[in-house]
Amino acid sequence: MSLDRVISGETAAGQRPCWSCQAPLSVRAAFCHACGRIQPPAALDHFRRLNLAPRFDLPTADLEQQYFGLQRSLHPDRFAGKSSREKALSLQHATALNEAYDVLRQPLRRGEYLLELRGRPLNGADGGTIDDEELLTQAMAMRERLADAAGEAEVLALIASAEADAAAILAEIEGAFAQEDLASAARLLTRLRYLAKLTAEARARVAGAGSGVQA
Amino acid sequence: MAYSENVIDHYENPRNVGTLDKSDADVGTGLVGAPACGDVMKLQIKVSPEGIIEDAKFKTFGCGSAIASSSLVTEWVKGKTLDEAGSIKNSQIAQHLALPPVKIHCSVLAEDAIKAAIADYRAKHPADDGKVA
Numbered sequence: 147m148s149l150d151r152v153i154s155g156e157t158a159a160g161q162r163p164c165w166s167c168q169a170p171l172s173v174r175a176a177f178c179h180a181c182g183r184i185q186p187p188a189a190l191d192h193f194r195r196l197n198l199a200p201r202f203d204l205p206t207a208d209l210e211q212q213y214f215g216l217q218r219s220l221h222p223d224r225f226a227g228k229s230s231r232e233k234a235l236s237l238q239h240a241t242a243l244n245e246a247y248d249v250l251r252q253p254l255r256r257g258e259y260l261l262e263l264r265g266r267p268l269n270g271a272d273g274g275t276i277d278d279e280e281l282l283t284q285a286m287a288m289r290e291r292l293a294d295a296a297g298e299a300e301v302l303a304l305i306a307s308a309e310a311d312a313a314a315i316l317a318e319i320e321g322a323f324a325q326e327d328l329a330s331a332a333r334l335l336t337r338l339r340y341l342a343k344l345t346a347e348a349r350a351r352v353a354g355a356g357s358g359v360q361a
Numbered sequence: 362m363a364y365s366e367n368v369i370d371h372y373e374n375p376r377n378v379g380t381l382d383k384s385d386a387d388v389g390t391g392l393v394g395a396p397a398c399g400d401v402m403k404l405q406i407k408v409s410p411e412g413i414i415e416d417a418k419f420k421t422f423g424c425g426s427a428i429a430s431s432s433l434v435t436e437w438v439k440g441k442t443l444d445e446a447g448s449i450k451n452s453q454i455a456q457h458l459a460l461p462p463v464k465i466h467c468s469v470l471a472e473d474a475i476k477a478a479i480a481d482y483r484a485k486h487p488a489d490d491g492k493v494a
Binding site: 268269274275276277278279281282283285286289293336339340342343344346347 | 392393394395396397398399401403420422466469470473477
């Protein structure tokens with residue numbers, strides 16, 4: 147992104163010239179108002195990329211409306227007959243939109259991303275370790291229940307209970323973000339991560355893969 | 362991903378799987394997790410009156426590298442003093458198991474687990490610095 151801005155010769159703060167006709171444009175403009183040509187994508191966070199306010203309780207309908215609306219005007223399919231530069235720029239836009247949509251549509255990733263934006267990244271999200279005893283004792287107990295589950299019915303019951311727990315935690319995360327209680331949000335998101343892992347392992351077992359269950 | 366022979370050996374024949382009594386005064390328990398991959402690892406040591414680790418057990422839910430790392434550490438720490446065990450570095454674990462860069466964090470988890478177990482034991486024996494009088 148920053149390279150695009152260098153190449154496009156961004157000068158005054160928030161402004162850059164159109165790469166084609168040199169008309170002065172806002173860095174956020176996806177198209178030139180003078181010649182209509184597509185511009186390089188701006189360096190934006192995932193919420194701004196989709197014209198959304200950064201919030202956890204994001205209505206799916208809003209997210210989809212923005213994503214599909216923007217893809218309709220920026221997707222490479224619309225640029226099939228254009229120059230290679232315009233095709234490349236449209237691909238950059240489409241990729242950035244996909245990435246933003248992919249992060250924001252999943253509550254777990256959306257929450258973690260929001261914490262990052264607020265300058266309070268999740269403990270251990272970067273591969274580091276945590277030693278929250280209560281949380282890990284819970285996680286260990288859940289995984290033991292899965293390992294000890296005798297048959298498919300028991301595994302399915304475990305999945306149902308994990309999903310109910312996840313729904314309750316999501317509601318708590320919404321509350322924590324609403325009150326700007328980022329420490330609680332971070333802890334709840336970590337619990338959600340462990341629940342998601344349990345559910346994935348349990349589903350793999352039902353599907354017959356049975357991987358990763360050990361000791 | 363291709364696992365090294367040492368990882369596969371520890372994964373297929375994990376050493377010292379099990380649990381020690383957490384409330385036992387001679388037992389130190391380390392419980393650590395790597396949220397990024399949803400791994401959770403418990404490593405326990407049983408320490409003799411002379412301050413030697415005489416038994417070690419682990420229970421790990423995670424990938425092959427995490428299981429192999431914890432299995433290897435339980436093997437290594439047996440017969441060692443707490444200071445010796447506490448000086449094990451994740452780089453030694455990673456080297457022994459030939460872990461690829463994306464799996465280095467599994468060895469970090471094992472190092473953190475043994476350190477946490479030692480700290481837990483020492484917290485139970487504040488006066489004698491690891492030795493029972």
